[in-house]
Amino acid sequence: MSGTHLAIAPLIALFGGVLGAYLAGRSTRGRSATRPGVVAALALVLALASTWLLWTRSLPIEYALFGEGVGVRVTALSVFLSTIACMVGLAVTVHAMGSDDSDDAADLYFPLVLATVAGVVGIGLSADLFSLYVFFEVMAVATYALVPFAVDRATAVEAGLKYVIMNAAGSLLAIFGISLVYAHTGGVLDFAALSGALTATTGPGPLEAAVLFLVVGFGVKAAVVPLHTWLPDAYTESPASASALLAALATPAAIVAMGKALSVVPDGVSVGLLLLVLGALTMTVGNFLALGQRDLKRLLAYSSIPHVGYIVFGLGVGFYGGFDVAFDGALFHVLANAFMKGGAFLAVGAIGYRLAGVEGEHRTLDALAGVGYRMPVAAGAIAVAVLALAGVPPLAGFWGKLFIVLGSAEVSGAVGVGLAVIVVGNSFLSLGYYLPVLGALFDSPTDAVSSLDRTPTRLAVPILAMTAGTILLGLAPAFGLDLVGPAADVLQHGLEVTP
Amino acid sequence: MTALAYGVAVALLVLGLASIVAGRNVVKTLIGVELASKGVLVNFVATDPAGSQGIVVILIVIDAVVVAVLLGVAVAAYRQYGTLDLDALGRLTW
Numbered sequence: 001m002s003g004t005h006l007a008i009a010p011l012i013a014l015f016g017g018v019l020g021a022y023l024a025g026r027s028t029r030g031r032s033a034t035r036p037g038v039v040a041a042l043a044l045v046l047a048l049a050s051t052w053l054l055w056t057r058s059l060p061i062e063y064a065l066f067g068e069g070v071g072v073r074v075t076a077l078s079v080f081l082s083t084i085a086c087m088v089g090l091a092v093t094v095h096a097m098g099s100d101d102s103d104d105a106a107d108l109y110f111p112l113v114l115a116t117v118a119g120v121v122g123i124g125l126s127a128d129l130f131s132l133y134v135f136f137e138v139m140a141v142a143t144y145a146l147v148p149f150a151v152d153r154a155t156a157v158e159a160g161l162k163y164v165i166m167n168a169a170g171s172l173l174a175i176f177g178i179s180l181v182y183a184h185t186g187g188v189l190d191f192a193a194l195s196g197a198l199t200a201t202t203g204p205g206p207l208e209a210a211v212l213f214l215v216v217g218f219g220v221k222a223a224v225v226p227l228h229t230w231l232p233d234a235y236t237e238s239p240a241s242a243s244a245l246l247a248a249l250a251t252p253a254a255i256v257a258m259g260k261a262l263s264v265v266p267d268g269v270s271v272g273l274l275l276l277v278l279g280a281l282t283m284t285v286g287n288f289l290a291l292g293q294r295d296l297k298r299l300l301a302y303s304s305i306p307h308v309g310y311i312v313f314g315l316g317v318g319f320y321g322g323f324d325v326a327f328d329g330a331l332f333h334v335l336a337n338a339f340m341k342g343g344a345f346l347a348v349g350a351i352g353y354r355l356a357g358v359e360g361e362h363r364t365l366d367a368l369a370g371v372g373y374r375m376p377v378a379a380g381a382i383a384v385a386v387l388a389l390a391g392v393p394p395l396a397g398f399w400g401k402l403f404i405v406l407g408s409a410e411v412s413g414a415v416g417v418g419l420a421v422i423v424v425g426n427s428f429l430s431l432g433y434y435l436p437v438l439g440a441l442f443d444s445p446t447d448a449v450s451s452l453d454r455t456p457t458r459l460a461v462p463i464l465a466m467t468a469g470t471i472l473l474g475l476a477p478a479f480g481l482d483l484v485g486p487a488a489d490v491l492q493h494g495l496e497v498t499p
Numbered sequence: 500m501t502a503l504a505y506g507v508a509v510a511l512l513v514l515g516l517a518s519i520v521a522g523r524n525v526v527k528t529l530i531g532v533e534l535a536s537k538g539v540l541v542n543f544v545a546t547d548p549a550g551s552q553g554i555v556v557i558l559i560v561i562d563a564v565v566v567a568v569l570l571g572v573a574v575a576a577y578r579q580y581g582t583l584d585l586d587a588l589g590r591l592t593w
Contacts, residue, residue, distance in 0.1 A: 130554055130557075134557060137561050137564075141561075141564055141565060141568055144565075144568045144569075144572070145568060145571075148572050148575060151575045151578075152579075153579075154579040154580065157572065157575045157576045157579050158576065158579075158580075158588045160572050160575070161525070161572050161576050161585075161588070164568060164569050164572050165519065165525075165569070168532050168565055168569060169516065169519050169531075169532070169535070171565070172512070172515070172516075172532065172535045172539065175536075175539050175558070176512055176535075176542065179508075179539050179542035179543050179546070180542070182542075182543060182546050182551070183505070183542060183545070183546040186546065186547070187546060187547040187550050187551070
């Protein structure tokens, strides 16, 4: 068995898991979530193990699908995305097995979760612009079905419709941008050859148009302001574990896909400046939108927008000046965001699971007052996640922001200082809505809350794992940087194969 | 000839997007998605008729999947609201 077949082992495990989980779900009487969930978890563990094996080989590894051309290229960026995707997928799967997210349709829910993970893994593995788009679509289509999963709830269906229409249009713009690149280079889409082919062509006109199409197209899925309007509804209305999957994985992966597609564009086109402006806009607008929210899940959904902004801003600074530290910061924030947002949304799901039988509305901060005394695990996880999201050291969210600030400060003169101030200022601004969350969770309990049971063990395990990730990544960022550093180099220096 | 094909591609994309943005009915939105994706196909075929065959076939499959999912959500919305008019949905703020 040569090393080359190992290259597609994560994808085979995940797509095999899609089929296996579906069959396991169909063959179970009473539609129990246990068997499809176990199959899905096994597939994810297999994919994670094969990713680790790939990490120990010398990268990059090329693998030709069907014996012709290059189909898959394993780089450090692939390992990075694959690791995050499998870890988040595992936590989401375990959480969905213990809660009622799969809504009596476990035979569909777990395959969709696995397909989303497989799409993200594929984004990392893809060797050309077209297969990048194909895997992006796999991820997108799986989430199209996850958002309106509770088809009996009118608001969920409406949020789903909005999400599907906006993202289908966005995907079309992205593939149109890719077709423009195809036309511009006369048929070259492979990342290794593309950078050279684009530099050799004359006349930047069509290329600039293609860059705009790519940024806007991937930007819809990444929720870059002003293309973010689907996000609050989709995150709020989807099942808790699906929100965690979207916020922790799908949206940041769309930004990485955008970065990977733009990494081949030659220096003449000002990609960096465009991303910088969009990133600054996204974090500022996102923070102001989140300020007035009282609904906890919606507040967390809105607070995803500024974090998209930080990552886009980091990539923008990186492309603008070619600073290593900004690329490191952007990808480190992708990793940290997975733990922080994953933990927060899963914990909100656990609280919702306990409150499901209680009369009245139970999503606003007022109704959740004092939940920290009854469900210390879930509320504690939210508290840690919220502090980390605000960038309080020494939690995971601090380091990504620090590297992005350091990167911005490397831009010479007053502009660099200004860019750094924008990031730091936004971090302080975000405390304005994160601190009331902390206050409410540990307020004096309401009547409905004071009779709650503790967090169910099966839900507590993934929540604690995500929280532990947030804390450990903050205390020992070097572990994260081992994974992030080489991946950032791939993004920065292009995906050419260095012999 | 190629210039004409590129023109047609852009025209299809613009028509499709206009239909997505302006269409009040979900079915019109769906037709817009289809039109715009055909524009993309024309762009690929015009550039390299022989070399883009694989890409075009895969894109047609992806289109079919996206449209199927969109129709599924539209049916679910019709069951909940009894209408396909996007303006009539309004329990969430747009």
